[in-house]
Amino acid sequence: MNKLKEMLSQDFTDEALREVNISTENLSRMDKISLWADYVKKNDNWKKIHTKLINTHYKKINSHIKELCKTDIGKSEVAEALDIKDMKRYCELFIQ
Numbered sequence: 001m002n003k004l005k006e007m008l009s010q011d012f013t014d015e016a017l018r019e020v021n022i023s024t025e026n027l028s029r030m031d032k033i034s035l036w037a038d039y040v041k042k043n044d045n046w047k048k049i050h051t052k053l054i055n056t057h058y059k060k061i062n063s064h065i066k067e068l069c070k071t072d073i074g075k076s077e078v079a080e081a082l083d084i085k086d087m088k089r090y091c092e093l094f095i096q
Contacts, residue, residue: 002077002080002081003064003077004061004064004065004068004077004078004081004082005080005081007057007060007061007064008061008081010057011029012050012053012054012057013029013032013033013036014032015053016036016039016046016049016050016053017032017035017036017039019049019052019053020039020043020049022035022039065078065094065095066095069091069095075087075091078090
């Protein structure tokens, strides 16, 4: 799997729990999700934390895509990861 695909499939649960100082050591993925769900139910500020994580992740992905689009091999990785048929047009529209 290429790095972009890995970035696109990233799970934010660990990061979200770390952001609110909840330890995730030795917990299963489902336990982590349950902890985050409980946090969301009990705290109004979860949206701010979630938005921050999503925006940070989006910026990383966008920056990585811009770097990949500088080479032909990188463009094919982007095309594969995002299922883009017309990579030239994609770069014209979204990469500046």
